[in-house]
Structure formats: C-alpha cells, structure tokens
Amino acid sequence: MNYTSIKEIDSLKKWVTQALKIKKNPLKNQKLGKNKTLGMLFFNSSLRTRLSTQKAALNLGMNVMVMNFTSEGWTLEFEDGAIMNQGASEHIKEAAEVVSQYCDIIAIRAFAGLVDKEKDNAETVMSGFLKYATVPVLNMESATGHPLQSLADAITMEEHKTKHRPKVVLSWAPHPRALPQAVPNSFVEMMQLQTEMDFVITHPEGYELNPEITKDSKIEYDQDKAFENADFIYAKNWSNYKEYGKITNSDPNWTITAEKMKLTNNAKFMHCLPVRRNVIVTDEVIDSENSIVIEQANNRTYSAQLVLQKILKKLEKRK
Amino acid sequence: MNYTSIKEIDSLKKWVTQALKIKKNPLKNQKLGKNKTLGMLFFNSSLRTRLSTQKAALNLGMNVMVMNFTSEGWTLEFEDGAIMNQGASEHIKEAAEVVSQYCDIIAIRAFAGLVDKEKDNAETVMSGFLKYATVPVLNMESATGHPLQSLADAITMEEHKTKHRPKVVLSWAPHPRALPQAVPNSFVEMMQLQTEMDFVITHPEGYELNPEITKDSKIEYDQDKAFENADFIYAKNWSNYKEYGKITNSDPNWTITAEKMKLTNNAKFMHCLPVRRNVIVTDEVIDSENSIVIEQANNRTYSAQLVLQKILKKLEKRK
Amino acid sequence: MNYTSIKEIDSLKKWVTQALKIKKNPLKNQKLGKNKTLGMLFFNSSLRTRLSTQKAALNLGMNVMVMNFTSEGWTLEFEDGAIMNQGASEHIKEAAEVVSQYCDIIAIRAFAGLVDKEKDNAETVMSGFLKYATVPVLNMESATGHPLQSLADAITMEEHKTKHRPKVVLSWAPHPRALPQAVPNSFVEMMQLQTEMDFVITHPEGYELNPEITKDSKIEYDQDKAFENADFIYAKNWSNYKEYGKITNSDPNWTITAEKMKLTNNAKFMHCLPVRRNVIVTDEVIDSENSIVIEQANNRTYSAQLVLQKILKKLEKRK
Numbered sequence: 001m002n003y004t005s006i007k008e009i010d011s012l013k014k015w016v017t018q019a020l021k022i023k024k025n026p027l028k029n030q031k032l033g034k035n036k037t038l039g040m041l042f043f044n045s046s047l048r049t050r051l052s053t054q055k056a057a058l059n060l061g062m063n064v065m066v067m068n069f070t071s072e073g074w075t076l077e078f079e080d081g082a083i084m085n086q087g088a089s090e091h092i093k094e095a096a097e098v099v100s101q102y103c104d105i106i107a108i109r110a111f112a113g114l115v116d117k118e119k120d121n122a123e124t125v126m127s128g129f130l131k132y133a134t135v136p137v138l139n140m141e142s143a144t145g146h147p148l149q150s151l152a153d154a155i156t157m158e159e160h161k162t163k164h165r166p167k168v169v170l171s172w173a174p175h176p177r178a179l180p181q182a183v184p185n186s187f188v189e190m191m192q193l194q195t196e197m198d199f200v201i202t203h204p205e206g207y208e209l210n211p212e213i214t215k216d217s218k219i220e221y222d223q224d225k226a227f228e229n230a231d232f233i234y235a236k237n238w239s240n241y242k243e244y245g246k247i248t249n250s251d252p253n254w255t256i257t258a259e260k261m262k263l264t265n266n267a268k269f270m271h272c273l274p275v276r277r278n279v280i281v282t283d284e285v286i287d288s289e290n291s292i293v294i295e296q297a298n299n300r301t302y303s304a305q306l307v308l309q310k311i312l313k314k315l316e317k318r319k
Numbered sequence: 320m321n322y323t324s325i326k327e328i329d330s331l332k333k334w335v336t337q338a339l340k341i342k343k344n345p346l347k348n349q350k351l352g353k354n355k356t357l358g359m360l361f362f363n364s365s366l367r368t369r370l371s372t373q374k375a376a377l378n379l380g381m382n383v384m385v386m387n388f389t390s391e392g393w394t395l396e397f398e399d400g401a402i403m404n405q406g407a408s409e410h411i412k413e414a415a416e417v418v419s420q421y422c423d424i425i426a427i428r429a430f431a432g433l434v435d436k437e438k439d440n441a442e443t444v445m446s447g448f449l450k451y452a453t454v455p456v457l458n459m460e461s462a463t464g465h466p467l468q469s470l471a472d473a474i475t476m477e478e479h480k481t482k483h484r485p486k487v488v489l490s491w492a493p494h495p496r497a498l499p500q501a502v503p504n505s506f507v508e509m510m511q512l513q514t515e516m517d518f519v520i521t522h523p524e525g526y527e528l529n530p531e532i533t534k535d536s537k538i539e540y541d542q543d544k545a546f547e548n549a550d551f552i553y554a555k556n557w558s559n560y561k562e563y564g565k566i567t568n569s570d571p572n573w574t575i576t577a578e579k580m581k582l583t584n585n586a587k588f589m590h591c592l593p594v595r596r597n598v599i600v601t602d603e604v605i606d607s608e609n610s611i612v613i614e615q616a617n618n619r620t621y622s623a624q625l626v627l628q629k630i631l632k633k634l635e636k637r638k
Numbered sequence: 639m640n641y642t643s644i645k646e647i648d649s650l651k652k653w654v655t656q657a658l659k660i661k662k663n664p665l666k667n668q669k670l671g672k673n674k675t676l677g678m679l680f681f682n683s684s685l686r687t688r689l690s691t692q693k694a695a696l697n698l699g700m701n702v703m704v705m706n707f708t709s710e711g712w713t714l715e716f717e718d719g720a721i722m723n724q725g726a727s728e729h730i731k732e733a734a735e736v737v738s739q740y741c742d743i744i745a746i747r748a749f750a751g752l753v754d755k756e757k758d759n760a761e762t763v764m765s766g767f768l769k770y771a772t773v774p775v776l777n778m779e780s781a782t783g784h785p786l787q788s789l790a791d792a793i794t795m796e797e798h799k800t801k802h803r804p805k806v807v808l809s810w811a812p813h814p815r816a817l818p819q820a821v822p823n824s825f826v827e828m829m830q831l832q833t834e835m836d837f838v839i840t841h842p843e844g845y846e847l848n849p850e851i852t853k854d855s856k857i858e859y860d861q862d863k864a865f866e867n868a869d870f871i872y873a874k875n876w877s878n879y880k881e882y883g884k885i886t887n888s889d890p891n892w893t894i895t896a897e898k899m900k901l902t903n904n905a906k907f908m909h910c911l912p913v914r915r916n917v918i919v920t921d922e923v924i925d926s927e928n929s930i931v932i933e934q935a936n937n938r939t940y941s942a943q944l945v946l947q948k949i950l951k952k953l954e955k956r957k
Contacts, residue, residue: 275413595722
C-alpha cells in the first residue's frame, strides 16, 4: 500500500473517524512500529511535514532516518536510458532500490519545478520512487499533490463543522512567489470525496487548476459571491496552470479580509501554512477566533499517523 | 518553565549539586522523558550544544527531532503586522505555535547578528518563540546569552576549585572574527550568583560588556593585575559592545600565554570552545594539565540534562 | 578497537561468516547497543553509508546522532601548532576529544581532496580523529580507504560465488569527474586477504593505484584478457594516482558492456554505487540478472553491523 494521492482513500468518512480515534490516544499503537524504519527523503524544505510525520512515526514506535537528499546525498537522474556523463551521480533506479533495503516505508517530498508542466504532471521524482522502490511510498508533497495535508484538512473540518451540510470555499489569494498547485489539487480531490459538503472553488479567471483534477467541481469567479453562506474558507495561492508556473495576477483584492469574512456564515478560516500574513490573509482574520490554521497543522500528525498505521498493518499481514 | 537566561536559576548552589548527582548516574531518570519529544531548532552552527543537548535528552529517554531551520525550513518573519511580500515565508507566530504541537520542549539556537544592537538586545528570535510557543523553551545560545554553557561552567568550577573562596577571572582575548557577547554575558550573570567566589572581568578599555549585565562586577583593565592570585582564568573573545559588533582591538598581548598563567595561583584554564589556538590561547596553556576545557564541554551534557529534567518534572506535575 | 582499514580484519573468512549470521537474524543483538551512542560525522555526501550504518546501529539498539560537520558545525584545523587566525574555528584536538565524551563510537566520512597527494595519503581528517578521539573510530570512507564497503563486497561475493576458486576482476571504467581511490584501494586490500580467489586488476596504463597498496596483486592492462573466465567483474572509476587527481583517460572502450561480459564465465557484475549508467556500465549489464549491485548495497548494513557489534563487545569487556 502506497499513499501518494487522495485517490488511495477508500472511504474518507472512515479514515477521518479513525484519525480522530488516534488523536484521542496517539500512543496506543506504539508496538506496531517497533523495529520498523521510516526513511524520510527531502528534496525540498519542510517544517510541518518534517516534524509531524516524524512525530507520527515516533508515536507508532518506529525508527526514523531523515535525509535531505540534495544536500546530503547525490543528484539523481530520472530518465531511463540516460548517458550519465552530466551532473547526476546516481539513477533513481539504484537509489530507490537501495533505500528500500534500509527502510520499511519511504516518505518523499519533491515539489513541482513549475517550469515544465509535462514533467511536473509526470511526477518525475515520486513516479521514480513508485516505480523502483520495493517498499511502500508516502507522499510528503509531490509536484501535483499533498494528500497528507488534505487528509488533515478533512479531519479538521470534521472537528469544526457546526451543521450537517457545510459550504466549503477554496479561495485563491495573491502571493509574491510562484507556488505549486499541489495543495489545492489534493484539497479539490479530497472535497470530491465529501458526500455531505458543498464545495466551491473561487479564483481569478485564467487561474483554473488542472481540469482533469477539478472535473465538475463548481468554479465561481466572483469571490464575494463564492463567500456567501460559506462555513469554511480555505485560502491558498497557486501559480497559473495554463501559463504554467507564471504569476499573471497579484490583485490584492483577493486577499482574505475581515470584510470578506463577513459575507460568510461566520466561516472558519483555513490555510495549510506557511502563510504570508497581510498578503494571503490579514492579521485580523488569521488571528481571529474563527481561524483554525493551528489546529489544522496539529492534525498533520494524526493524518500521517493514520496512514503509517494502515501501511504498517498491511506489512504485518503480509508476513 | 523556560530556561532562556541564568536568571531562571533559583539557587545556583543547588543546581550545581543536582547536576553533579546526575553526572554520577546519568541514566537514572530514563523513564522521565519517555514519549516526550525535544525539538531542537538551529538557526546557527553548533557542535557541542547540538550533540550534548541531544545526548542529555537521550539519557532521559526522550525522542529528539533536530532541524536546521534556515536551510531545511522557511525564513521567518518576526515583526508583528508585517506585510509579508518580501523574503520571509512564515511568521514566527505560526511557526512557534505549530512546532509546540509536535514537541514537548523546544530548544533554540539563534546568534546575535552583531549589526543592530537594539534588535540583538531585543532577542528577536528567542523572544518570538517565548511569546508564541505553548511549550517550554530552552536557550541553546541566543543573541545575548548562553545559559546552558554558563551552568556547565559553574559545574566545572565546583569540581575543580581547590580552596574555599577562589578568584575567577573572565579575560577578553583577541580573535580574527567579530563574535557575540552571549557567552561572557551569561558567564557574568552566573558569577553574580556565586556567593563564595571573587570575580574580576578584564578586557581592553572600550570593550565593556553591556553595563546592564555587568552591573557592579569588578572590571580591571590591566590583564596582568587581574591575573594575580587567580584560581580560574576564563578566556573569551567578544566584539565591541559600544561600537556594536566591531573589532576595535586585536592586540596579541591579550592572548593567554604560559607567562601570564604564571602570574596566577596555578589557575585552571577555561574556554567554552571552539577556540582559536595561538590566538586566544597558546598551545602550551591549552595543552597543559591546568586546562579543563574538555571537562567543561563534557559538563554541557549534565547542564542540559539538569535543565531538561527540571522541565520534564514540571510537565509531569502539571498533569 | 577501531575500524579504519581492511588491515584490522584478523580473519576475513570468519568475519564474512559472522556477518552472514547477523544477516539471518539482524535484531538478535538489540540489547548490545542499549544506551550506547553512535556519532556519525559527515564531511562529505553519503546515501548508502549514511542510511546503512544508521540502520545497523538501530538494529543493535544504539542511539544515533548524525551531524554534517562542515555545514552544521565548525571548520576544523588539523595542523599542530597552527596559529588559527584564518578560516578554521576549531582544532581537531578539541573537536575529537569533545565528541568522544558524547559518543561511544565515532564514525567519520571524509573524502580525498585529490589535490595534495601527500595530504590525502596522510589521511588528515581520519588520522586527526584517531589521534585525539578517546573512543573507537569507524571509517565511513576516508581519503584512501572504504573498508565498510569492501567488507560488504566480501560478504556479497561469498553469497554469489558458484565455484571453489572464483576469478575476481577489478576493472577501471571511465567517469566524467575525478574520483578518489578509496574504494578500489580497500577492495584490493580485501582481495589480498582472500585465500580462495584469483584476483586481477585491469586499467589503462598509467592508472596504477598506489603500489604500496596493490603490492604484488596482478595487473592486466588488456581489459578483454582480464575478463576471460572471470566470475566477478567489479567496476569502479578512480582518478589518476601518479598524475594525482587528474583525469588522463576517459576512453569509452573501458565501459562495461554486455559484449565484454560475454568474455567472462557468466560473471556477476558489481559496483559500490552510486554508478553512472552508460558511462561506467551499460543499462543492459547493470539491469541484467547477473548484476548484484543492489545486494551489495544491502550488505552494507550487515558489514556495518558486524563491525559495530565487535566494537560494542570490546567496550563491554572493558567494563
């Protein structure tokens, strides 16, 4: 069992219930991970993912080996058949097969490059590990998805919803740097699994996410209209998908303000963090009682722990 | 309970006695830290602090998560109300609150920048964590203090003193690079808690430390005179505090030599390390039997372990 | 007991047998390393060594502290008597003595600089630690040797040999960057301990390894001839030893191809990894059934575990 995409969740409802059970008693399964090793390979920076995934593994009694791949290891080649007389010292085939021998589970973080859409959509790094690793692979944010984040988001919404069928809005917001679409992609995919929530995506025209991901999810270009009656506002910037990796809009009118929050049904404010204050969202909103960004980050531990637990149980059965 | 400054020591005598007890049996409290996690966040390089604090935590049975914040995480913004459209990706508020959810204790290392005195005195990083963290914070050397070092120094002097009221001299010495005042500051503060030691600071005129720290501690500008009858010579460079962060003196006559040590009462030689040989101190002195710099570094483990132990015990009571 | 060179193996046959026993039951000695700490200090990049040595220590129940010395610590001075007013902040004497107080075993990785042959042959870093450390030292690849790798190679050959007296060929192959001689050096030294194997080294004329290491090992400049009847082909690039650190040959005819493998006795293909595909060896060869490079990397865990186990047992006796 891998966990590289929201698609691997068979029943979101069940998973959320299980995660909330873990949260109540996180040390209950401390024997499950005994003598099992999680290898965490980072190709990019990480704070929450780094620490929460590690914490989840420790809660399960696992050993953890952390490695910043690019600075501490070797540059990898991902193309099959490459004549490796340039920069890369090692092929993903060897790297993945070798690391699989030292670890029971491999967790990978490898962002989109935002230069070559095709390459990012092909998930070069993640696919390479999936193809060649001989142990389960965990996605700690890849070029096009961040399923541990979105699972934590689902857990958080379950905890904070106040009515049967809440309205959830994913709102684009401006940002000074070009960011990947991984978080909104997985959020959209997760929302598509929600059976008792209404979902709207709002962003400037031209900022459409990959239509193969959004499918028939509702898009509303008027942010104010989208916010009406919303119970959850999930803010996130992403760079342009059509004009790939470009910033074609930095309109400060899309910043989430207290005024805009007034349009909602006293909505909770969410963001995956790190967040640019007073660019994505004003201090007033993120510091308000309705902001649940810290709880969201906390649930990263239980999201990771649920997934690790599921993988460990499958590994146990295999014996 | 935090440990960010020498001021948090209620009774230095008691603390030193307790640390020496830990040193005799460092694994005695291995259950105290079980399922507790120490998060070590480094904004600067570290050898002794990195390994000794980690070792102390392991001796207590804790889990340790180490993170080099600047290279592995995100650049932090420390100013409240900042419009974050520049370099920093995350505000200290979120960072500290989030990490507090994954760790039971957070240890921070963040040196002085030595450019802006006011900013350094405000302890931007440490204060930010103190303000927003919801778990105890441990100072692994901040802009203006290094209290784990000075506690280790007190332990070391207790072990090596040979008479009732020893004379301790903190001596400035030259160095090719501008260094912070953190170590001498905390050493001075620790010495001010010593009731049975005489204390003299010696340095070139103009190299006074922050007078709010030195208070009425004795200053002697004539190094030779200061060394007379000394039982401990604690050498350390610091950059100019008045002409903030500048090197205004690099007089090799301030180097600690065997000749100068002859002026003392067969004094022990101390330094917090890393030390520039033949600049701060000659090989002859640091390699002599009277040099106790290695023992000093060893006591870093017990200094950290005492503090962690105290924090863990308070956490336990809180339950 | 240190393990810094193949010379420290008293009986290769015994060691290989013991390692294979560990491989069958790697968690058997989990109590041996309890409360013992392995400090892993990296002066260079590492993937296999980093993870396999760590895994070996975890299998033995040890605590592990990993440190990238150059980026996370201080630049070291290795010369005795140096006036340290330049780049280096700390002398190896203090560094090694201090780290010895926090760790029960110190493992070091420090590559050849390939600029100054004398300095590399003097093993500046490794010798410094050996001279000043007060605990056992483990070589995780030094300027002139990689004995954990060669021990793993011996284990792998033992598992894959199909006849009593196999022929083993160490073959140079081209590479775009200048590489150290550490791996071939230790491989040669290990092969000299093999009593039931025939050994030939093949490389272009002028690419002789240090004759003090190769001694009377057979050298054959004709690669084709060397491959005849070979049972193991061990490919490895190294830079020129005479014209020290230079690349004086990059002849693609030395690449290991399927055609060349046909000259052998259905030989197994070996390489220490990372390997440049289609430069050192063609995809066809490394992807063939006869390639045992992944098994080789797997045996790095058992090679390290055997050595750590031996050291831990000696430490225990000392008590």
